[in-house]
Amino acid sequence: MTSGMKNSVKYDDVSPALRVPPAEQKIGTPSRVWRIRADSWEFLGYALRQLSGRPSGPGATQESGLLGQILRATALLDSVEPYWAFPGPGVMKRLSGLIRAGLYQEALDLVDGIRARTWRPRPEQPAPGLSDSADVGAPEAAETAVERPRFEVLVVDDIPEHDGEALKSDMLAQRRPADAFSYDVNVVSSYEDALVALLLNADIQACVLRPGFAITASGPLGSDLRRFVSRYVEDGLERLRPIDRILRLAERIAELRPELDVYLVADVAIEGLAGSLTRRFARIFRREDRLDLHLSLLAGVAARYETPFFTALQEYSRRPASVFHALPISRGGSVGNSPWIRDMADFYGQNLLLAETSATSGGLDSLLDPHGSIKKAQALAARAFGAHKTFFVTNGTSTANKVVHQAIVAPGDIVLVDRNCHKSHHYALMLSGAQVAYLDAYPLDRYSFYGAVPLESIKKMLLDYRRAGRLDDVKMITLTNCTFDGIVYDPERVMAECLAIKPDLVFLWDEAWFAFAGFHPVYRRRTAMAAAARLEAQFRDPGYRLQFAEQARELVDPVTGEPAADEAWLGTRLIPDPAKARLRVYATQSTHKTMTSLRQGSMIHVFDQDFEQLNGEAFREAYMTHTSTSPNYQILASLDIGRRQAELEGFALVQKQADLAVSIAQAVARNPLLKRYFRILGARQLxxxxxxxxxxxxxxxxxxxxxxxxxxxxxxxxxxxRLTLDISLTGIDGDTFKHDHLMDKYGIQVNKTSRNSVLFMTNIGTSRSAVAYLVEVLVKLAESFETEKRQLGPRGLRALEARISALSSDPPALPDFSRFARRFRAGTNTDGNLRAAYFATYQDGATEYVDPAELADRVEAGQEVVSAGFVTPYPPGFPILVPGQVITGNALAFMAALDTREVHGFDPALGYRVFTSAWLAAD
Incomplete structure (x- = not known):
């Protein structure tokens, strides 16, 4: 064996996707193609490097084995690369020819050039071996080494290959060195190929549809991809007129990748088509309008690339100015000449200081009264997230939630809310004076956290209020989508069935952890804004109205007009009356949690058909109430930038973050050592x-x-x-595992734990290296647990088994919300007045502290003891008690079993704060 063979890659070491005979190569799972494609090119470079440096002769057998792996890799790439403009069919043919001819060094040079241009930051220069390839969309000859964003344009047209190359060359000839962006062109021949390209190739930023394309994909598709694509391909497409097929494809593109610009190029009389097609296409062209098409492609991307406020802030920082108002730090005035704090400028940089200013400075707009760059930036965000309106918030979603509650809810209005929601909702409801009706999510007792609120529970509470004659008082429902632990609702179904009972119900979806979801076709359907848009479209559909009429005959007595029994409504998937239902939907999102934004950058998205008529003024007043008059402009600029990134590469980043999480879960499930101590919880457990x-x-x-x-x-x-890691078999509680093992030893940061679990989250910034490091750390921890176990004596083993048993068994059940004390309740329903209870504690003699043991004795003796404050343990992070709530033995037992370092609202030295019996008994 030669020295070169010592480092050669064995076939078993190659990605499983490559272990398929060339004749059977099909595109597999779309969410993994980005990784498989990169790995395949990397493997080709490695393997060709081995062959190019090896003398022929004695190593022929080994060379043959390595060559077989290379051929498998190229076969896989041959099935994938048709959906990318670069490197293109001409280069792929040349690569295969070089490999078959044994010209491994030339093949290696070609592969290195492809990898350099595709996966590394680079100036736009022809890669080695590619400069004479017209078919790959090589950069313009006149270009210099200036970096410009590059994207791909997908053209859908069934034309011969040589005509396709001519079409690409013709389009690329329109590019100019002065263009702000550059692009490559790829041509696919069918409806299905277009959908596949959009799923696989995140570089596509525009689609050009031309009449005449086929329906069926040109190559074989794997079963997963075939099943997914079939959901977007209707029967009978081949019988439609070309223009109708084009319209269907345009609609499907909007479903999969709504951020993309879609253009129609046709030879027909486009003047007659324009009026009926403008909703589906950015613009319509005749074939000879090459330059206009080119300029439109650039303008479409520029519209998403635009960041009005960030640009204005940059321009402001470059202007000379003398500051004679507040902010000594502005322009670095109080920092630059100081011998004591100049390290601040060294750390943060000069631009931060130059850009620090206030709303009184010209050209930067006011967050509280936007008319310029902020107003435009918010409008672009509304477009990106599918909202009617979007408002920027610079002090987190806690404030965003308070704004919406105050804008919608008046004192006395009833609000249905998940008791497990973020504490900001509870405080907002207290401030608003609402009558709060708490909904209980289903409990996950073993892991000490809640799931989500079943739709049946929501419907039952609404029907209870209808039966009590108080349904008109119910104003809003607040739910968390998705929860901290990753449980996601079906907002479309929830809103539809609730509106069937109360057509004017307002919805607040706390999507603090779900801002990224609007940029992936599967995730998107479970966002509040997308669900509202689908319901709005359904309400306009005559067929939907007929469905409602048919159901109404079953659920409403035709003679009396009275609704049927509640049981019938609970057992039916309800359809709202489209003539009465009003879509009033709000979503609050922590942009900084899951997208690119500085800390506390959040957004409020509004899809409210009655906003201006019923809520506009109240919303603006609430926004004024809770928004600082001195907002941080750096946060605003980062929200603008985060929106740009989401529109231009959100699809790729979200697909990557989900795929990387799956790779972690699979690593834990497949590694024999890791399985002894860890388990990733899936839907069957959660x-x-x-x-x-x-x-x-x-x-x-x-x-x-x-x-x-x-x-x-x-x-x-x-x-x-979201990956919930069950660590009960380690015998270590979640808080200790987080601090002592992950953070202190290995620098791995996590946000949430429970008594026996740790939550890991991938995000759009997670790298493959970070994933590999996490798996490596888990293996090291498992090895250390094995070593420690071997060194334990009988007593130590018994102690370990006892800890494991305690963490593996069910603790005291999670306490449901009990009830509000009668003093704070209105009517016979369960809603109570948080505001009254909260401010009652200000009265002298109204409250006292009681230690846990005495409190438990009082409750066991049957005395009604009422909480005077919020009690929120971290973890699990939801309020066990709220002001005015009757304390139960279940709640106290749960608190006693928790081993937490942090409990808000509980004083270890004094105990629980409760209302005195004398105060409760007084009038």
Whole structure:
């Protein structure tokens, strides 16, 4: 064996995707193609480097084995690369020819050039071996080495290959060195190929549709991809007129990648088509309008690239100015000449100081009264997230939630709210003076956290209020989508069925952890804004109205007009009356949690058909109430930038973050050592079976089609980018595992734990290296646990087994919300007045502290003891008690069993703060 063979890659070491005979190569799971494609090119470079440096002769057998792996890799790439403009069919043919001819060094040079241009930051220069390739969209000859963003344009047209190359060359000839962006062109021949390209190739930023394309994909598709694509391909497409096929494809593109610009190029009399097609296409051209098409492609991307406020802030920082108002730090005035704090400028940089200013400075607009760059930036964000309006918030979603509650809710209005929601909602409801009706989410007792609120529970509470004659008082419902632990609702179904009972109900969806979801076709359908848009379209559909009329005959007595028994309503998937239902939907998102933004950057998205008529003024006043008059302009600029990134590469980044999470879950499940101590919890553990039609536990690990099916059908699903790691078999509680093992030893940061679990989250910034490091750390920890166990004596082993048993067994059940004390309740329902209870504690003699043991004795003796404050343990992070709530033995037992370092609202030295019996008894 030669020295070169010592480092050669064995076939078994290659990605499983490559272990397929060339004749059977098909495109597999779309969510993994980005990784498989990169790995395949990397492997080719490695393997060709081995062959290029090896003398022929004695190593022929080994060379043959390595060559077989190379041929498998190229066969896989041959099935994938047609959906990318670069490197293109001409280069792929040349590469295959060089390999077959044994010209391995030339093949290596070609592969290195492809990899350099595709996966590394680079100036736009022809890569080695590519400069004479007209078919790959090589950069313009006149270009210099100036970096410009590059994207791909997908053309859908069934034309011969040589005509396709001529079409690409013709389009690329329009590019100029002065263009702000550059692009490559790829031509696919069919409806299905277009959908596949959009799923696989995140570089596509525009689509050009031309009449005459076929329906069926030109190559074989794997079963997962075939199943997913089939959901977007209607029967009978081949019988439609070309223009109707084009319209259907345009609609499907909008479903999959709504951020893309779609253009129509036709030879027909486009003047007659324009009026009926403008909603589906950015613009319509005749074939000879090459330059206008080129300029439109650039303008479309420029419209998404635009960042009005960030640009204005940059321009402001470059202007000379003398500051004679507040902010000594502005322009670095109080920093630059100081011998004591100049390290601040060294650390943060000069631009931060130059850009620090206030709303009184010209050209930068006011967040509280936007008319310029901020107003435009918010309008662009509304477009990106599918909202009617979007408002920027610079002090977090806690404030965003308070704004919406105050804008919608007046004192005395009833609000249905998940008791497990973020504490900002509870405080907002207290401030607003609402009558709060708490909904209980289903409990996950073993892991000491809640799931989500079943739709049946929501419907039952609304029907209870209808039966009590108080439904008109119910104003809003507040739910968390998705929860901290990744449980995701079906907002479309929830809103539809609630509106069937109360047509004017307002919805607040706390999507603090879900801002990224609007930029992936599967995730998007479970966002509040997308669900509202689909419902709005359904309400306009005559067929939907007929469905409602048919159901109404079953649920409403035709003679008396009275509704049928509640049981019938609970057992039916309700359809709202489209003539009465009003879509009033609000979503609050922590942009900084899951997208690119500085800390505390958040947004409020509004899809409210009655906003200006019923809520506009109140919303603006609430926004004024809770928004600082001195907002941080750096946060605003980062929100503008984050929106740009989401529109231009959000699809790729979200697909990557989900896929990387799946790779972690699979690593834990497949490693024999890791399985002894760890388990990733899937839907089967986190979502009870009655809420799952599909039965999938980790659907994305099986493929995009299963992922899509679960997210279409199941009442609750689990976000695959959230990984709840069960650590009970380690014998270590979650808080200790987080601090002592992950953070202190290895610098791995996590946000949430429970008594026996740790939550890992991938995000759009997660790298493959970070994933590999996490898996490596888990293996090291498992090895250390093995070593420690071997060194334990009988007593130590018994102690370890006792800890494992305690963490593996069910603790005291999570306490449901009990009830508000009668003094704070209105009527016979369960709602109570948080505001009255909260401010009652200000009265002298109204409250006292009681230690846990005495409190438990009082409750056990049957005395009604009422909490005077919020008691929120971290973890699990939800309020066990709220002001005015009757304390139960279940709540106290749960608190006693928790081993937490931080409990808000509980004083270890004094105990619980409760209302005195004398005060409660007084009038």
């Amino acid at each position: 979502v009870p079976e009655r809420f799952r039609e599909t039965g999938y536990s980790m659907p994305l690990s099986q493929g995009l089609s299963d992922f899509d099916e679960a997210w279409r059908c199941d009442e609750f699903v689990v976000d695959p980018s």
